[in-house]
Amino acid sequence: MDTPLDRLTEQFRRLPGIGIKTARKLAYYMVQQPQEQVDAFISAVRSAKETMCFCSVCFNLASQDPCPICSDETRDRSTICVVETPQDVMAIERSGDYRGLYHVLHGALSPLDGVGVDDLRIKELLQRLSDTDVKEIIIATDPDVEGEATALYLARLLKTAGIKVTRIARGLPMGGDIEYADEATLAGAVANRQEM
Amino acid sequence: MDTPLDRLTEQFRRLPGIGIKTARKLAYYMVQQPQEQVDAFISAVRSAKETMCFCSVCFNLASQDPCPICSDETRDRSTICVVETPQDVMAIERSGDYRGLYHVLHGALSPLDGVGVDDLRIKELLQRLSDTDVKEIIIATDPDVEGEATALYLARLLKTAGIKVTRIARGLPMGGDIEYADEATLAGAVANRQEM
Numbered sequence: 001m002d003t004p005l006d007r008l009t010e011q012f013r014r015l016p017g018i019g020i021k022t023a024r025k026l027a028y029y030m031v032q033q034p035q036e037q038v039d040a041f042i043s044a045v046r047s048a049k050e051t052m053c054f055c056s057v058c059f060n061l062a063s064q065d066p067c068p069i070c071s072d073e074t075r076d077r078s079t080i081c082v083v084e085t086p087q088d089v090m091a092i093e094r095s096g097d098y099r100g101l102y103h104v105l106h107g108a109l110s111p112l113d114g115v116g117v118d119d120l121r122i123k124e125l126l127q128r129l130s131d132t133d134v135k136e137i138i139i140a141t142d143p144d145v146e147g148e149a150t151a152l153y154l155a156r157l158l159k160t161a162g163i164k165v166t167r168i169a170r171g172l173p174m175g176g177d178i179e180y181a182d183e184a185t186l187a188g189a190v191a192n193r194q195e196m
Numbered sequence: 197m198d199t200p201l202d203r204l205t206e207q208f209r210r211l212p213g214i215g216i217k218t219a220r221k222l223a224y225y226m227v228q229q230p231q232e233q234v235d236a237f238i239s240a241v242r243s244a245k246e247t248m249c250f251c252s253v254c255f256n257l258a259s260q261d262p263c264p265i266c267s268d269e270t271r272d273r274s275t276i277c278v279v280e281t282p283q284d285v286m287a288i289e290r291s292g293d294y295r296g297l298y299h300v301l302h303g304a305l306s307p308l309d310g311v312g313v314d315d316l317r318i319k320e321l322l323q324r325l326s327d328t329d330v331k332e333i334i335i336a337t338d339p340d341v342e343g344e345a346t347a348l349y350l351a352r353l354l355k356t357a358g359i360k361v362t363r364i365a366r367g368l369p370m371g372g373d374i375e376y377a378d379e380a381t382l383a384g385a386v387a388n389r390q391e392m
Contacts, residue, residue, distance in 0.1 A: 003259045008244035011237045016225050022213060028283050029212050030241060031248040038245045041207045042238050045226060048204035049234045052227040063199045087224050
């Protein structure tokens with residue numbers, strides 16, 4: 001029995017983090033919504049897909065090119081924060097303190113998954129460095145195996161270009177618990193201790 | 197900043213069980229999919245909404261009216277299983293044993309949420325009983341406060357009409373643990389014990 005409802009369930013299931021039970025729940029919910037609501041949903045998907053593009057400078061997702069961050073003259077153009085995904089840009093922007101620019105790699109080095117240096121926007125990052133006078137690169141890839149490998153690779157590459165390279169701090173998260181922190185986090189937190 | 201991506205995030209957030217972080221992840225994922233995939237998703241939503249309707253007999257969701265279950269001549273027409281939602285029909289069908297018909301109430305009695313007798317498909321259930329010779333009504337509402345209240349209400353109503361009314365068994369789920377079972381479940385399991 002392959003009804004349109006099953007096909008919608010299958011489409012929801014392709015989304016990240018959605019299992020078969022959630023997909024079924026979403027499909028049932030969707031077809032039981034009023035027509036206006038379904039139309040609003042479809043139009044939001046279509047309009048987001050049509051308008052969002054990658055910034056040709058930093059490769060962040062944006063509705064204009066260059067993106068609002070790259071076009072903002074008040075931002076500090078001497079610092080570039082390198083992240084894995086557009087979601088990471090959004091997260092750092094929400095934290096509110098950072099006033100420099102970004103560069104989105106669109107992934108992290110992962111030889112086992114077939115992601116190599118040429119699959120990331122590394123060439124474009126080097127290009128940006130030669131065009132402008134960037135003083136510091138902050139590497140904000142995820143603190144996991146792939147992110148750390150990417151950070152190490154970039155640090156070596158950029159240092160030969162004579163640029164200051166920093167890595168976001170590893171430490172205890174707010175609300176964290178020293179007793180339950182893993183060794184690598186705790187070692188990082190002690191090593192990165194700051195004067196009060 | 198209200199971009200098309202924010203609006204898509206807001207649309208995903210309206211879906212049941214989707215919080216703001218998941219909604220953001222889904223929106224970012226969607227706009228980064230190839231155009232064909234986005235088109236397939238939109239067309240699945242539209243086609244499911246267009247074709248799925250409520251069966252005029254049992255009020256199950258189906259792509260035809262009457263639904264395939266109500267039209268199936270091989271099914272046992274003397275038994276009706278009363279459930280809260282179309283998802284419940286699907287779940288019981290997947291369990292494979294039941295060969296009777298269904299009746300979907302579309303909710304459960306919940307005075308605090310403003311759901312009364314007239315908001316459920318109870319009138320239509322009584323109508324079905326007067327038209328056909330149904331011998332047993334199995335009440336398969338959820339074993340929670342609202343579901344139990346609905347079951348009790350229906351049982352009283354139907355017994356006055358002289359029909360056999362049964363309730364699905366309360367007991368320990370497969371893979372369950374007697375030590376951690378709650379009192380109501382355990383009491384039900386003992387009361388419903390069966391000869392081996």
